[in-house]
Amino acid sequence: MKTTGTSQDSSPLKINNGGRAAALIRYILLGGGGLGLWFVIYEQLLPLAKFLTYSLLKLTPGSHLAGTLQFFLYESPKVLMLLILVVFGVGIIRSFFTPEKTRRILAGRRESVGNVLAAALGIVTPFCSCSAVPLFIGFVTAGVPLGVTFSFLISSPMVNEIALVLLYGLLGWKVAAIYLVTGLLIAIFSGWVIGRLKLEHFIEDWVLKIRNDVNDLPEQKLRWPDRFRQGGAAVRDIVGKVWPYMLAGIAIGAGIHGYVPENFMAALMGKAAWWSVPAAVAIGVPMYSNAAGIVPIVQALLEKGAALGTVLAFMMSVIALSMPEMVILRKVLKPRLIGVFIGVVSCGILIVGYLFNLLF
């Protein structure tokens, strides 16, 4: 566990407070022990799933039911464990960032550099979509350019730790990396385009009239034990919320894995079907699901012959653009600007979809 480096706390390790140091040591020991235990259990998941399927339930290897069941019994604990580990880590990283700090970094930035920074900060800044409107107002009134604000608003939901963990766990690190890079590029590019189009007058008038002097709140002083606690809180909060979606997604994925014939999706979502990318985006935009539910289905589709670009486009449009978010944003954006937002992001996703169908 790394405790040096980026902490801006005055001196989290000072021994003048014995209790605090003891708490830190306790957390590190607990963390190290927990991590070791995690790996031991993780290694046992596949043998356990096989044992349950073939020895305990005596299912015939190669049958539809056995394939489905083994898939479910292996993938669901595996992904759940990965999720807990990564959400905990990201929770600790996020304790170094706040929307207020991000706003300070982005305010007055010129575009391009600002777009890149905003997309990157979108990953690590704690932000829930119910804060989209206050955050938008807070950014824009503090002098963060409109396009830069959009780069943040696009990257934050699209490139998130849940999507990346599931992609890594179910499809491997290459697909996860592709998703991370293309997701960031779409956020940077779409924000930049929106900035170029000079659409500031399509923000609702009352927003522009708000002149709050940016009264930055005093930074909360966090110590390492506080950060560990925040990581734990993130696990309870996020994993507690997404696990039913994830299990449902894996169950559907397991069903497809076991029962749908090979290459079934090739005609519908394969490379040859040029119209499948726009169709995937058109279906995905109004749909809303979190990454936890969608990735297991995506994996099963890929396995049955769907093309990577088509599937990525579908996943991105489901996660990044959703009806509920548009309804919320309508409070601060005029319909034209919402239309441009959806249009530009969809175009970005289309390009990514076609590009990957071409390359792979």
Add this chain to the structure above:
Amino acid sequence: MKIKIMGPGCANCEKLAALAQQAVTETGSKAEIEKVSDFQEMARAGVMSTPALTIDGEIKCVGRVPDKEEIMAWLR
């Protein structure tokens, strides 16, 4: 004393409102609790991540649900 809970009404805002209510009851404070879901008012108060809690116009916390003990300390 006037406590305002700011947020559009998602799960975390409800949690914070319930905790604030408990804290008020347990400290025997005469503070009044008001829920604010109007974005203009939030913006004017300088709140940009929810849920947020203000006491007599002063922002006590934003973007997280504090625990009950923390709220009780603010009430004293």
